[in-house]
Amino acid sequence: QVTLKESGPVLVKPTETLTLTCTVSGFSLSNSRMGVSWIRQPPGKALEWLAHISSNDEKSYITSLKSRLTISKDTSKSQVVLTMTNMDPVDTATYFCARIRYSLPDYWGQGTLVTVSS
Amino acid sequence: EIVMTQSPATLSVSPGERATLSCRASQSISSNLAWFQQKPGQAPRLLIYGASTRATGIPARFSGSGSGTEFTLTISSLQSEDFAVYYCQHYNNWPQWTFGQGTKVEIK
Numbered sequence: 001q002v003t004l005k006e007s008g009p010v011l012v013k014p015t016e017t018l019t020l021t022c023t024v025s026g027f028s029l030s031n032s033r034m035g036v037s038w039i040r041q042p043p044g045k046a047l048e049w050l051a052h053i054s055s056n057d058e059k060s061y062i063t064s065l066k067s068r069l070t071i072s073k074d075t076s077k078s079q080v081v082l083t084m085t086n087m088d089p090v091d092t093a094t095y096f097c098a099r100i101r102y103s104l105p106d107y108w109g110q111g112t113l114v115t116v117s118s
Numbered sequence: 119e120i121v122m123t124q125s126p127a128t129l130s131v132s133p134g135e136r137a138t139l140s141c142r143a144s145q146s147i148s149s150n151l152a153w154f155q156q157k158p159g160q161a162p163r164l165l166i167y168g169a170s171t172r173a174t175g176i177p178a179r180f181s182g183s184g185s186g187t188e189f190t191l192t193i194s195s196l197q198s199e200d201f202a203v204y205y206c207q208h209y210n211n212w213p214q215w216t217f218g219q220g221t222k223v224e225i226k
Contacts, residue, residue, distance in 0.1 A: 105210040108161035
């Protein structure tokens with residue numbers, strides 16, 4: 001059974017760095033046909049893809065946030081980590097991780113709501 | 119960046135009726151389009167990929183069509199569990215995805 005679970009702080013202050021962890025099970029992060037992406041959704045708004053890491057460690061980022069994002073993975077721990085620097089209230093959102101297979105997100109985590117406020 | 123535009127923003131439909139949702143891409147994306155359903159408090163669920171192929175376990179009342187820049191999701195006979203927000207998403211220049219802004223299907 002494939003599952004993904006996001007974890008991290010529920011509240012961060014402006015200018016702080018956010019670190020989120022996606023722990024996966026039911027598949028391996030080294031599987032050549034699979035990767036993991038992070039996607040966010042501000043309250044009441046649309047989905048926004050943020051970053052992707054492939055099985056061979058290739059990384060991709062949304063152009064508008066590239067300077068603030070870092071994605072990495074620890075295959076032995078089955079974890080993918082996203083860091084976002086210089087957080088702002090507009091970054092308040094539910095952050096999802098999703099398994100990507102053949103370019104599509106076929107399994108998603110439940111999401112974690114991150115609020116940016118002083 | 120490819121911009122995805124969905125219409126209408128809200129669609130009011132009675133149970134049992136047909137719902138037709140539209141999605142337009144700012145440039146051709148061939149058939150590299152997916153549709154997702156999202157219910158409150160839940161993650162999105164993949165419904166359709168390749169513009170017209172239903173994902174595993176998706177009922178036949180959901181169908182997708184289109185190619186290039188114009189796409190449609192049709193729900194042939196709305197069931198109570200189908201009232202949700204629907205998003206289109208292109209994956210033409212993977213992994214630089216973009217999503218549409220969503221169409222809310224509500225009970226009339």
